[in-house]
Amino acid sequence: MALDTPVRQDPGLASSDPKASDAAPARIALVGNPNSGKTALFNALTGSRQKVANYAGVTVERKEGVLTTPAGRQMRVLDLPGTYSLRARSPDEVVTRDAVLGRLAGEAAPEALICVADATNLRLVLRLVLELKRVGRPFVLALNMYDIAQRQGLRIDLERLSREIGAPIVTTVATRKRGLSELLEQVERLVVPRGDAVDSVWREPSAAEIRAAHAEAQRIFKACVKPPERPDTMTGKVDGVLLHPVAGLAILLTLLFVMFQAVFTWAKIPADAMDHLFGAFGAWTAAHLPPGLLASFVSDGLIAGVGSVLVFLPQILILFFFILMLEDSGYMARAAFLMDKIMGGAGLHGRAFIPLLSSFACAIPGIMSTRVIDNRHDRLTTILVAPLMTCSARIPVYGLIISAFIPPRTVYGVLSLQGLVMFGLYAAGIVSALLVSFVIRRVFWRGAVEPFMMELPTYRWPEPRNLLMNLWTRARIFLERAGRIILPLMVLVWVLSTFPYPPPGATGPAIDYSIAGRIGHLVEPLMRPIGFNWQMTVALVPGFAAREVAVATLGTVYAVGGDADSHAALSTLLQHQWSLATALSFLAWYVFAPQCAATLGVVKRETNGWLWPSVMFAYMLTLAYIASFVTYHVAVALGAG
Amino acid sequence: MSEAFALSPDFNSAESRAEVPRSLGLARRGDRGVIVKVTGVSGAAEAIDAQELERRLLEMGFVEGARIEVLHEGLFGRDPIAVRVDDTRVALRRREAGAVAVKFDGR
Ligand SMILES: Nc1nc2c(ncn2[C@@H]2O[C@H](COP(=O)(O)OP(=O)(O)O)[C@@H](O)[C@H]2O)c(=O)[nH]1
Numbered sequence: 001m002a003l004d005t006p007v008r009q010d011p012g013l014a015s016s017d018p019k020a021s022d023a024a025p026a027r028i029a030l031v032g033n034p035n036s037g038k039t040a041l042f043n044a045l046t047g048s049r050q051k052v053a054n055y056a057g058v059t060v061e062r063k064e065g066v067l068t069t070p071a072g073r074q075m076r077v078l079d080l081p082g083t084y085s086l087r088a089r090s091p092d093e094v095v096t097r098d099a100v101l102g103r104l105a106g107e108a109a110p111e112a113l114i115c116v117a118d119a120t121n122l123r124l125v126l127r128l129v130l131e132l133k134r135v136g137r138p139f140v141l142a143l144n145m146y147d148i149a150q151r152q153g154l155r156i157d158l159e160r161l162s163r164e165i166g167a168p169i170v171t172t173v174a175t176r177k178r179g180l181s182e183l184l185e186q187v188e189r190l191v192v193p194r195g196d197a198v199d200s201v202w203r204e205p206s207a208a209e210i211r212a213a214h215a216e217a218q219r220i221f222k223a224c225v226k227p228p229e230r231p232d233t234m235t236g237k238v239d240g241v242l243l244h245p246v247a248g249l250a251i252l253l254t255l256l257f258v259m260f261q262a263v264f265t266w267a268k269i270p271a272d273a274m275d276h277l278f279g280a281f282g283a284w285t286a287a288h289l290p291p292g293l294l295a296s297f298v299s300d301g302l303i304a305g306v307g308s309v310l311v312f313l314p315q316i317l318i319l320f321f322f323i324l325m326l327e328d329s330g331y332m333a334r335a336a337f338l339m340d341k342i343m344g345g346a347g348l349h350g351r352a353f354i355p356l357l358s359s360f361a362c363a364i365p366g367i368m369s370t371r372v373i374d375n376r377h378d379r380l381t382t383i384l385v386a387p388l389m390t391c392s393a394r395i396p397v398y399g400l401i402i403s404a405f406i407p408p409r410t411v412y413g414v415l416s417l418q419g420l421v422m423f424g425l426y427a428a429g430i431v432s433a434l435l436v437s438f439v440i441r442r443v444f445w446r447g448a449v450e451p452f453m454m455e456l457p458t459y460r461w462p463e464p465r466n467l468l469m470n471l472w473t474r475a476r477i478f479l480e481r482a483g484r485i486i487l488p489l490m491v492l493v494w495v496l497s498t499f500p501y502p503p504p505g506a507t508g509p510a511i512d513y514s515i516a517g518r519i520g521h522l523v524e525p526l527m528r529p530i531g532f533n534w535q536m537t538v539a540l541v542p543g544f545a546a547r548e549v550a551v552a553t554l555g556t557v558y559a560v561g562g563d564a565d566s567h568a569a570l571s572t573l574l575q576h577q578w579s580l581a582t583a584l585s586f587l588a589w590y591v592f593a594p595q596c597a598a599t600l601g602v603v604k605r606e607t608n609g610w611l612w613p614s615v616m617f618a619y620m621l622t623l624a625y626i627a628s629f630v631t632y633h634v635a636v637a638l639g640a641g
Numbered sequence: 642m643s644e645a646f647a648l649s650p651d652f653n654s655a656e657s658r659a660e661v662p663r664s665l666g667l668a669r670r671g672d673r674g675v676i677v678k679v680t681g682v683s684g685a686a687e688a689i690d691a692q693e694l695e696r697r698l699l700e701m702g703f704v705e706g707a708r709i710e711v712l713h714e715g716l717f718g719r720d721p722i723a724v725r726v727d728d729t730r731v732a733l734r735r736r737e738a739g740a741v742a743v744k745f746d747g748r
Contacts, residue, residue, distance in 0.1 A: 084700045123727060124702055207681070207692065210699040235730070236712075243723060245716035337732040341717040344734075350721075448689040451737045453701055456723055456730035 025066070025074040026191040027108060029099055031132065032116030033125050034082035035330070035457040037144040040174035041116055042079040043469045045184075050473065062095075063473075069184040075191075078110060084124055086131050087204050092374060100135060101202055112190040113139035114183065119149035119156065119171065120232070120458065122225060126217035127210070129165050135202050138190040139167050142183055146171040153229030161224040175463040235330075235458045242334055252338050256357055259322045267314040267361070274314070278307030293498075301494035306487065313475065315392070316365045319358050320474040321467075323369060326354075328462035328470075333454050340452050346434040347441025349378040350452055356382065356433065359389035363599045367606055368478065375450040381440045383606065384616055387599050388433040388592065390426045393547040397590050398425055400551050404571040405583040421587075428591050432623070493545040493597070497553075511557060516541035530589070530625060531582040531632035531641075540595070547595045581635035588631040592624035665709065666739030668722070673710040674745035676726075679703050685736035694740055701733075702726040703741050 032038045042050075046065025063079040080099055081092035088094040095104065102109020115132055117125040132139055141162075143149070149156065149171075162169045168186045172179035205213065242248050282299035289295035326332045332354070340350030348356075351373045359366030366386045373379040402418050409417045497516040511517050520538030527537050535557045543550030555570050558577070574583070594600060600613040607613070635641065662677045681695025688694065703709075703726055712730065713723040721734040 087696065087700070089697065121729065123729060124700075127700070205696075207695045207699060210696055211704060214699060214702075214704050239713065239723070239730075243713040245714060245719075249716055333732065337713075337715065337721060337723060340721050340732075340734070341715050446687070449685075449687045449736070451689060451694065451697060451734065452721060453697060453731065453733045453737060455701070456732055 025076050026112070027076045027078065027110045028112045028114060028187055028191070029078040029080055029110040030114050030116055031080050031096060031100060031128070031139075032082060033084055033118065033121075033128065034455065036082070036116045036118040036121075036125065037174045038079065038082060038116045039470065040463065040466050041114075041142065041144060041172065042077065043466055044174045044177045044180060046077055048469075048472075067184070069188050070181045071185075071188060073188065075187070078107075083128070085128060085210075086135070086202060089374065097202075100132070100137065102137075110137070112187055113137055114142050114187065115139050115167075116142045116144050118145045119143040120145055120152060120154060120228070122156075123217070123221055124455075126165075126220055127213050129167075130213050130217055131202075131205070133166055140183065140186040140190060141165060141167055141169045142179075143169055143171045144174050146179070147173045147176065148232075149228075152231060155226040157224040161220065164220045164224065175466055232458055238459055239334070239456070242331070243337065248334070249338050252335055259319075259357070262318055262322070267318050270314040271311045274311050275307065278303055278310070282307070296498060297494070300498070301491050304494070313478065315361045316368075316478050317471060317475055319361060319365050320369075320471055323354060323358075324467050324470050324474075325462050328460065328467060330457040330459045333456050336452075336454065337456070344452070346438045348382060348434075348437050349373050349375065349450065352378065352382040355386055356389055359386040359391060362391050362393070363387040363389065363596070364602050365478070367599065367602050368474075370606070377441075377445045377447070378450055380607070380612060381437050381445070383603055383612065384440065384619070385433040385437045387594065387596065387616065387620065388429050388436065390429040390591075391547070391596075393596065394425075394590055396548040396551050398422060398587065400554075400571060400574075401583050401587050404574045405578075405580055425587060425591055428588075432592065436619070436623075493542050493549075497542045511538060511542075511553065529632075530628035531579070531585040531636075532589075532628075533578075533582070535577075536582075536586065540593075543595050544597045546598065547590065550595070579636075580640035581632050584635050584640070585628040585632035588627040589624050592620055592627050594620040594624075662742040662744045664739050665711075665724070665741040665743050666735040666737075668711045668738070668743065668745070669719075670711050670714050670722075672743075672745050673708070674743040676703060676705055676707045676709055676741055677744045678705060678742040679740065680742070681740050683737055683739035685739055688736065691740075694737060698737070698740060701731050702729050703731075709741075709743055 030038050030042055042063065042065060045067045049067070050063060050065040065077045065079070067075050067077055069075060078099060080096040083093045083096045085093075086097045086100060088097045098104040099107060099110065100113065113132060115125075115129055117129070129141060143156070143158075158169050158171070168189075170179055170183040170186055172183055242251060282303040285303060286295045286299040289298060323332075326335065332351075335353070336350035339353040343350050343352050352370070355366045355370045355373075357366075358369055363386045366389070367383050370379050370382045370386070373382060402421055406418045406421050411417050411420065493516075495515075496519070497511050497514050499514055502510045502513040517538050519541050521534055524532070524534045524537045535554065538557050539550045539553040542553045551570075554574075558570065558573055578586075594617045600617060603613040603616055604610055665676075666683070679695055679698050681691035681693070681698065683691075683694060707727050708725075710725045711722055712725055715721050719735075721732055722738060723730060723732045724738075725731075
């Protein structure tokens, strides 16, 4: 799947010659309020012919698809982020505005717009429509959710409305693909060749102008829309429970718990299966290729690398399944409402809690889901603290050290000491994430507090087909983006831990002679103050590929082998080799250290540059060192050295 | 919906007195009224630019004359609040709601 944007033709050329228009399809864009069914309409129009990339230079997602009109003409459709106004407040909205106005660098202006409106919720969108009308680009109004409007007995005077807004209107039901051909007919009529280039005139409206536009929208609304005979009462009733200060929060926490469990337990089966499959496949290739560099590269580098990308997929799919369900049903806005105060205390936005929760499974989907946060500083803060949440890859490391060093005692009669330590490590992650974000927002990005203001949409049953399609889009984004960065990193780590070869007759483990081993030996003096020995520092280097790899590497370095059977052996060995202080210091290190190249890679992708991954790396490394130093010395002082 | 805009429901109208407008930021669950002024000046610390806030509120439907009802309050400090503005449901923090003055129905 190519992500590169194809060469653009001058739209003026394309539309003036019908032959040329075959070569360079007309471009249309979808605009509309959030929750109007824009994504559903985009899916219905383009099917699977979608491409997701980033706009040049910004982190906003660019979704484009291709559709074929009933007349057989191909058009390119751009799905713009939802907005209430062309006045941009977030990077997403800047993109919407600039795309509509044809100001986006590297993007030709769309020849026509489809403004998507929720027919049952026209009041706010009419102002956006008036704003679009003033821009002067031809548009058609798609009155979506028309099935719901009809069910409610809402009567809309379409003819009059069309006259008032000066644009054609088509009623649609995106989830049932109703009204699409009529919509496309109108679009075709709008993109007829016109010699004159459409000039976009727009400037930021003042408060007075917004008031005037609102009054005008209100007048049109009253003239054209008769109130529904059977208005929706379900949403109000459901909200009575789901937004109840106590019950609502309890339900949310239960839901999150279920989600968390599902990600952990359901994903484990396919993930383990995949792990085994890739392990077996790697072993098989290693056995069937002539032993040597190629076999090692294919089995340890390539296959292990692809495997390490794919094992994330089940977790990501399950997590995004839940997130999409919550979003499509309209619950996500409620969850943000309920969590806003708690998150706000740490300087985070209410919407940050889903990304942070996701990060308990893995920081990668967590960071990917920060897209729900509009404000740039809020989003970056969330991205920066997400890896502090205890991800599942830390569990093998914690498990090994805890089982080796923490006696399986019960304290206070019921609590297992090992469990308490595990809990403490999770708590340390959460508390430090909240503290770090607090510091970021209070010290570095003081500035104004971004308002939390959000429409609470009507509840709706998620449409399975639409949901699956959005899930598929997410999965593809992960495979394309994360895969592109994770895979090369895995190969790099393989190179580092393979070359150069040990000299003939060498007795130590091979990794000891490699670049990784040398780096480990080189930085060992730096790590001595925090109680690390050279075996540990050597294990940290391949541990950058993924945290759990450190366990296997420790096995290799101590020459007991890294697979499950040797865990017990490794555990016993460590008991003799490490002091308790060293073990605790290692645990503290793993709470904070940026021991995951994949996360850094995804941060690079999401923030479009190496600045933020570098910041993340530096601050986490610093915290890790300080935490380990303090832990080690306190433990030694208490006699655990 | 549009009727609600024009007529205020006779919510304890017998006792209604000429209320002075109060800040939406101080409203309690169940309070209803009509927006009389949107200023953008919320009085909260570290607020965004008043003009910007005013425009954002207007864009979300907080305009003079709109009917408003407080539907829900959060658990901690009764913040944020969920309100119905005409027939749109909107969630916002009290700090920003402070920029909206409402003439509440008498009670
Ligand atoms: N009944 C009905 N539901 C729809 C229609 N269009 C979209 N939806 C649902 O409305 C919800 C929000 O749609 P979505 O496309 O995510 O909205 P967006 O925020 O504008 O992209 C989803 O649950 C859709 O399945 C429609 O025409 N009729």
